[in-house]
Amino acid sequence: xxxxxxxxxxxxxxxxxxxxxxxxxxxxxxxxxxxxxxxxxxxxxxxxxxxxxxxxxxxxxxxxxxxxxxxxxxxxxxxxxxxxxxxxxxxxxxxxxxxxxxxxxxxxxxxxxxxxxxxxxxxxxxxxxxxxxxxxxxxxxxxxxxxxxxxxxxxxxxxxxxxxxxxxxxxxxxxxxxxxxxxxxxxxxxxxxxxxxxxxxxxxxxxxxxxxxxxxxxxxxxxxxxxxxxxxxxxxxxxxxxxxxxxxxxxxxxxxxxxxxxxxxxxxxxxxxxxxxxxxxxxxxxxxxxxx
Amino acid sequence: xxxxxxxxxxxxxxxxxxxxxxxxxxxxxxxxxxxxxxxxxxxxxxxxxxxxxxxxxxxxxxxxxxxxxxxxxxxxxxxxxxxxxxxxxxxxxxxxxxxxxxxxxxxxxxxxxxxxxxxxxxxxxxxxxxxxxxxxxxxxxxxxxxxxxxxxxxxxxxxxxxxxxxxxxxxxxxxxxxxxxxxxxxxxxxxxxxxxxxxxxxxxxxxxxxxxxxxxxxxxxxxxxxxxxxxxxxxxxxxxxxxxxxxxxxxxxxxxxxxxxxxxxxxxxxxxxxxxxxxxxxxxxxxxxxxxxxxxxxxxxxxxxxxxxxxxxxxxxxxxxxxxxxxxxxxxxxxxxxxxxxxxxxxxxxxxxxxxxxxxxxxxxxxxxxxxxxxxxxxxxxxxxxxxxxxxxxxxxxxxxxxxxxxxxxxxxxxxxxxxxxxxxxxxxxxxxxxxxxxxxxxxxxxxxxxxxxxxxxxxxxxxxxxxxxxxxxxxxxxxxxxxxxxxxxxxxxxxxxxxxxxxxxxxxxxxxxxxxxxxxxxxxxxxxxxxxxxxxxxxxxxxxxxxxxxxxxxxxxxxxxxxxxxxxxxxxx
Numbered sequence: 020x021x022x023x024x025x026x027x028x029x030x031x032x033x034x035x036x037x038x039x040x041x042x043x044x045x046x047x048x049x050x051x052x053x054x055x056x057x058x059x060x061x062x063x064x065x066x067x068x069x070x071x072x073x074x075x076x077x078x079x080x081x082x083x084x085x086x087x088x089x090x091x092x093x094x095x096x097x098x099x100x101x102x103x104x105x106x107x108x109x110x111x112x113x114x115x116x117x118x119x120x121x122x123x124x125x126x127x128x129x130x131x132x133x134x135x136x137x138x139x140x141x142x143x144x145x146x147x148x149x150x151x152x153x154x155x156x157x158x159x160x161x162x163x164x165x166x167x168x169x170x171x172x173x174x175x176x177x178x179x180x181x182x183x184x185x186x187x188x189x190x191x192x193x194x195x196x197x198x199x200x201x202x203x204x205x206x207x208x209x210x211x212x213x214x215x216x217x218x219x220x221x222x223x224x225x226x227x228x229x230x231x232x233x234x235x236x237x238x239x240x241x242x243x244x245x246x247x248x249x250x251x252x253x254x255x256x257x258x259x260x261x262x263x264x265x266x267x268x269x270x271x272x273x274x275x276x277x278x279x280x281x282x283x284x285x286x287x288x289x290x291x292x293x294x295x296x297x298x299x300x301x302x303x304x305x306x307x308x309x310x311x
Numbered sequence: 312x313x314x315x316x317x318x319x320x321x322x323x324x325x326x327x328x329x330x331x332x333x334x335x336x337x338x339x340x341x342x343x344x345x346x347x348x349x350x351x352x353x354x355x356x357x358x359x360x361x362x363x364x365x366x367x368x369x370x371x372x373x374x375x376x377x378x379x380x381x382x383x384x385x386x387x388x389x390x391x392x393x394x395x396x397x398x399x400x401x402x403x404x405x406x407x408x409x410x411x412x413x414x415x416x417x418x419x420x421x422x423x424x425x426x427x428x429x430x431x432x433x434x435x436x437x438x439x440x441x442x443x444x445x446x447x448x449x450x451x452x453x454x455x456x457x458x459x460x461x462x463x464x465x466x467x468x469x470x471x472x473x474x475x476x477x478x479x480x481x482x483x484x485x486x487x488x489x490x491x492x493x494x495x496x497x498x499x500x501x502x503x504x505x506x507x508x509x510x511x512x513x514x515x516x517x518x519x520x521x522x523x524x525x526x527x528x529x530x531x532x533x534x535x536x537x538x539x540x541x542x543x544x545x546x547x548x549x550x551x552x553x554x555x556x557x558x559x560x561x562x563x564x565x566x567x568x569x570x571x572x573x574x575x576x577x578x579x580x581x582x583x584x585x586x587x588x589x590x591x592x593x594x595x596x597x598x599x600x601x602x603x604x605x606x607x608x609x610x611x612x613x614x615x616x617x618x619x620x621x622x623x624x625x626x627x628x629x630x631x632x633x634x635x636x637x638x639x640x641x642x643x644x645x646x647x648x649x650x651x652x653x654x655x656x657x658x659x660x661x662x663x664x665x666x667x668x669x670x671x672x673x674x675x676x677x678x679x680x681x682x683x684x685x686x687x688x689x690x691x692x693x694x695x696x697x698x699x700x701x702x703x704x705x706x707x708x709x710x711x712x713x714x715x716x717x718x719x720x721x722x723x724x725x726x727x728x729x730x731x732x733x734x735x736x737x738x739x740x741x742x743x744x745x746x747x748x749x750x751x752x753x754x755x756x757x758x759x760x761x762x763x764x765x766x767x768x769x770x771x772x773x774x775x776x777x778x779x780x781x782x783x784x785x786x787x788x789x790x791x792x793x794x795x796x797x798x799x800x801x802x803x804x805x806x807x808x809x810x811x812x813x814x815x816x817x818x819x820x821x822x823x824x825x826x827x828x829x830x831x832x833x834x835x836x837x838x839x840x841x842x843x844x845x846x847x848x849x850x851x852x853x854x855x856x857x858x859x860x861x862x863x864x865x866x867x868x869x870x871x872x873x874x875x876x877x878x879x880x881x882x883x884x885x
Contacts, residue, residue, distance in 0.1 A: 096388045105388040266386055272375050285372055285387040 022121065024308040025080040027301050029087075029138065045192050048221060048252075049209035052195055054202050057257040065163035066098040066262075068282050071153040072290040073145050074297070077304045078138070079114075086116035087141035088128050088304070092290040093152040095160055096282045103282050106160075109152055110293045115144035124303040164255075166262075168283055171220060171245055178250050180259065183243040184278035190222065190243070199241060204228035205264050210256055212248060220245045221252035225259055227267040227277040240267075240277050312417040315339055318347060319394060320412025326359070326402060329409070331416045333393040339363050341831070342448050342856045344419040344427045345397055349410040358403045359410055360419060360427035362853045364831045365396035398829065400427055400853050429850050430454055435463075442495045443535040444486070444846055445857030452535055453857040455809060455848055457495050461751060465808030465849060466783030469759075469799075470792040471824075472813025472836075472844070479792040480513065481866070482811055482844050483755050485859045486790065490753065491714065493536055501750025505709040505739065507732060508719045509757045515563040516865035517717060518545040522872040524863055531860040541864035546713035550723055550731075553696045559722050562868040570718070571697050572734070573704030574649055575616030578607035582698075584770040585733035586690050586726065595679045602673040603653070603683075618642040618700040623668075624652055644700040647691050654684050693724040697731070707735060710748045725761075732762055733771040740778055743785045751786040754778070759791040760798040772800060779806040797822040812836050812845040812854075828854055 049055075071093035079086045094108030114121050114128035121128045133144040150172065157165060157173050164178050171181035190213060191199070198208055207225040214220070222245040229240035242263060246255050267277035273284055315337035319330040329347075333339050340363065347359045370382055370389040382389040397416075403426065419427045433441045433456045441454040459465040468486065472478040487506075491499050508514040518541050532539035549558035551569040558569040572582065583604040587596070611619060620640040643649050656671040657680045672680055709716040718735065720728045739752055756762065756775075763775040778789050779802060789807075796804050797819060804810075804824060812828065815836040819825075825833055832845055832854050839845070842861070847854040865871040 098385060101385050103382075103385045103388045105390070272378070281381055281387045285389065288372060288374075289388065 022079040022081045022086065022308060024077055024304055025085065026078040027076070027304065029075045029078060029142065045190065045195070046212040047209060048212055052198060052209055054198065054206040055209060056206055057260040059261045060254075060258045062098060062262060063164045063258070064099050065160075067095050067160045067163060067165045068098075068168075068280070068286060069093070069095045069153060069157055069160070069165060070168045070283050070286050070290070071149045071156075072287060072294070073149040074294055075142065075145060076112075076297075076300050077308070078141075079308065084116070085136075085138065085141060086114050087133075087138070087145055088112070088114050088121070088123075089145040089148070090294045090300075091145065091149040091152050092294050093149065093156045094286055094290055094293075095156055096286050097160075097163075098282070103285070105286065105289055106156075108286075108290055108293050109156060110290075111148070111152060113145065113148045115141045115148065123307045126300065126303060164258075170215070171218065171247065178255060179246060180255055181245045182263070182278075182280075183245070184275070186238065186241070186243060199224055199238075202226035202241070204240065205260060207256065207260060210252065213245065219248040221248050221256075222246075223256055223259075225263055228264055229267070229270065229277045242278055312346075312423075313420070314415050314417050315345065316393075316395070316416045318410050318412050318414045318416060322394075324409045324412055326407040326409050327399050328361075329359075329397055329399075331363075331395045331397055333395060337393075339366060339393075339395040340448065341366060341835070343395075344400075344424055344449075345416050346419045346423045346427065347397075347410050347414050347416050349408070349414060351406075351408060354404075354406045354408065357406050357408070357410075358426075359399050360401040360403070360423065361397035361399040362427070363395045364398050364829055364853070366394070368393050398853055400851060401429065424451060428454070428855070429456075432850065433457075437497065440495060443489050443493050443537065445844070445855075445859040446531060446534065447855065447857060450534070453846065453855050455846070456850055459808040459849055460490070460788065461496060462783035462786055462788060466788045467779060467807040468788075468790040468809045468811060469796065469804050469807035470790070470811040470813065470844075471794065471796040471815070471819075472792075472811075472839075473794055473816055473819075476814045476839070476841050478813025478839075478841075478844055479757060481842075481862055482813070482859055483757075483790050483792060484514075484517065484862065484864070487715070487753065487755070488537060488542070488863075489535070491542070492538060496751075498750055500714075502714070502753065503709050503748070503750055504715040504753045504755065505707075505735065506715060506717045506755045507757065508717055508721055509728075510721050511867075512560060512562045512719070512721065513866045514717045515547055515560065515567070515719070516867065516871055517542045517715065518566075519865040519870075520872040521861070521863055521865045521870045523870055524861060524872075528861040528863070532863060535860070539860075539863040542715050544714040546707075546716045547719070548707045548716060549719040550727070551696055556702070558719075560719065568705070570705055570707045571699055572706050573617035573702070574619040574643055574646070574698060574700040575611045575614045576704040576706060577646075577649075577698050578611035578619060579614075580734065580738065581605075581608050582730070582734045582737075583607060585730045585737075586694065587686065588726070588729045588733075588769045588771060595675060596683055599673060599675050599679060599683055603671065606671055616700075617703045618644045619649065621652060624655060642700070646695045646698045646700070648700065649698075650684075650687050650691055653687060657684060690726055693726040694730055697723075697727055706738075709735070709739060709752065710742060729762070729769075729771055732756065733774060736771070736774045736778065740774060740782070740785070740787055743787050751788060753788045753790060755790045755792075757792045759793040759803060760795060763791075763800040763803045765798055765800050775803055776800065779803045795819050795822075796824040808849055810847040812847075813843075814839040832856075 073091045075089045077088045090112050092108055092110040095106045096103050097106055112126055112128045113131040115131045116133040117130040131144055131148050133140050154173055166180045171179055204226050207223050210221050210223045213222050225242045227240040244259050246252050266280040268279050268281045268284055270276040273279050316331045316333040318324050319332045322330040343363045345361055349357045369392045371392045372389040381387045425431045440457040442457040443452050444455040445453045447453050470479045487504055490496050506514055520541050529539040547567040548570045549560045549567050551571055552559040556569055558567045560567050581604045584600050587600055620642050622640045624641045643652055657667040659666045707716055707718050763772045778787050793799050817837050820833045820836050843858050845854045846857050
């Protein structure tokens with residue numbers, strides 16, 4: 020029996036899952052609990068921005084077995100010598116749930132294990148494939164500061180800074196949360212400690228400029244940052260105030276402004292381009308695997 | 312071969328035009344020539360030769376125009392796209408299928424360049440016909456196929472461009488230099504050149520070395536295979552001053568001869584029509600002019616000149632009563648005399664309402680006759696010093712003597728200019744027609760729009776049309792120039808195989824006369840720098856932008872390189 024195309028589109032909504040369990044407790048690292056500003060600091064060089072992208076391209080069926088074909092890409096841009104430069108991105112096609120490589124026209128999908136059954140397990144597999152690829156790219160970035168999109172999951176020799184754009188988890192007790200609404204652009208909260216899956220992290224909130232001011236809900240423009248507690252977190256907290264507001268995107272150009280940083284936006288666009296045209300891939304799949 | 316990029320796949324690639332993405336350190340400029348190799352299993356290898364006619368750079372990854380600021384500040388990554396559009400000039404073999412996107416693109420050099428510009432086909436059974444016509448931007452020599460210039464396959468050159476940016480006259484003289492001295496025109500020693508100097512006296516120093524000629528310019532002449540020397544054999548002819556016989560020139564004082572016609576030559580050669588440039592307005596007048604031309608020709612038959620003898624002018628009207636000869640004839644000693652004589656023949660004696668001589672009036676109404684006489688009288692002031700009866704005529708004869716004849720028109724009135732151009736062209740053309748001279752004759756005439764205007768008729772336009780349409784087979788080649796080709800008779804421009812465009816006026820460049828130029832060239836014609844022209848010839852489907860070297864001959868008095876050696880002084884003194 021051969022693999023047959025089952026569907027090209029997958030149910031959406033997987034993006035809306037919260038990121039892990041609720042944090043327990045609140046351990047402030049700085050006193051008093053008030054908004055903080057900092058002097059402008061020079062950006063460290065090289066400064067890396069890492070991001071990845073995944074795309075489900077088709078759901079296959081062989082009898083009762085399911086497999087998810089997808090494309091994952093990861094890459095980095097580096098700021099060096101006053102220029103933002105793209106490092107060669109990596110693109111891989113994977114078939115989550117396949118046991119051997121599958122060739123579809125000019126495309127080749129490498130097998131990737133799925134943990135569990137069902138479409139959601141397959142999608143989770145695709146996310147893992149992307150995380151692996153990101154880790155691979157990150158390994159090659161030596162020195163400087165690495166900024167990753169999302170929570171810090173990687174272990175790295177040099178400093179690493181994660182930034183979280185959407186806030187599912189509540190880290191602050193209600194009486195402290197009032198400060199978030201009071202933060203002005205370019206200000207941050209004091210540091211506090213969080214624990215996640217064995218990682219000890221320092222975290223803080225930061226307000227990005229979002230022109231025009233005052234027409235959006237108070238969470239807009241709020242970014243949460245985190246970095247390992249064993250790193251130079253004090254310096255990073257100060258640096259973040261000169262770094263992130265400068266890289267915030269403009270709402271006219273990016274619907275995810277301002278949290279979607281401009282270099283990362285450029286990187287994502289580039290990754291999307293390297294993954295190839297969605298339509299062309301869909302046609303190839305339909306041509307070679309469809310009609311069963 | 313130097314690889315500069317690949318054929319783009321994001322834009323359509325066709326057999327006649329495609330886009331090139333320039334890679335890395337590659338450099339592609341307008342006018343660069345490239346070669347691309349294509350392959351198809353049924354046809355085999357095909358090579359596309361082309362010329363870059365558009366280049367562009369753009370930031371890829373920018374969605375909004377303001378993203379450029381972010382890119383410059385280093386906030387977003389962008390990649391620079393450098394693309395060029397190539398117009399194909401040639402496909403070898405001629406299999407018109409498109410090149411594959413991604414095919415490497417190379418700069419065409421040496422042999423490839425020759426193929427791209429069809430140079431390898433510029434030869435006949437006697438050898439090469441590659442006439443140096445300037446330098447391409449990459450320093451290689453641009454060639455014209457001589458066979459399209461000397462009348463074998465085509466002839467005539469048309470040069471257009473606004474004045475003052477050193478293009479028309481300079482390029483025409485450069486072309487003459489190449490024709491006469493490159494050795495490509497094999498009977499160059501027999502060729503004659505008739506150059507009309509229409510303004511200033513800049514052509515009066517063609518035989519003097521230019522003091523401002525730099526070493527680089529000399530190297531350019533060397534690259535073109537031409538000696539960086541002035542013209543060797545030049546005759547300078549200028550009209551006489553209105554009173555006397557001294558040539559009317561200001562800057563050049565030696566070696567200029569005065570030219571004029573005598574009355575007998577005027578009549579015998581039938582030059583009367585050239586005094587009436589607007590003949591076409593009144594058909595009756597045109598007929599009368601023809602008739603009188605013929606009458607005068609018969610009258611002058613057998614006469615030696617310089618004065619014209621007539622035997623039917625009553626004694627009492629004679630201004631100089633003593634001037635009877637033994638046969639009872641009266642000599643006419645000036646153009647004014649001739650006009651008075653014609654007036655007498657056409658309208659009768661001045662006293663009273665007499666009638667003219669019926670055999671002269673050709674039954675024309677008195678109004679026509681009076682109009683003719685009025686016009687003729689008005690021309691006395693303009694041409695009396697050119698058509699005279701007091702000493703033997705000495706009209707320019709470009710087919711004799713020196714190789715290049717410069718005929719000055721600058722100081723003449725428009726009517727006299729018309730007269731000189733018309734009568735000289737007619738003379739040269741008729742003698743070539745009768746086979747009286749074997750070599751080729753190149754005629755350089757600026758301000759064609761004056762002599763062959765689009766909307767008016769005239770005797771000179773007739774001669775020019777004749778030359779344009781039949782001249783090439785007779786070996787008479789017109790190198791015409793004008794500011795605006797749109798105002799010149801279409802058939803004169805249309806017959807020019809070689810077209811040269813210097814800097815153009817923006818409105819002029821949009822006229823249909825320049826449609827043979829691709830859009831980018833028309834745009835570029837507006838900003839052409841000094842010393843550059845766009846050259847179009849029949850064999851090459853794209854025009855070439857060429858640079859020609861600084862003149863090796865002086866173009867004005869200050870540029871003359873004075874030869875103060877003892878030898879030169881001795882020659883001057885003895």
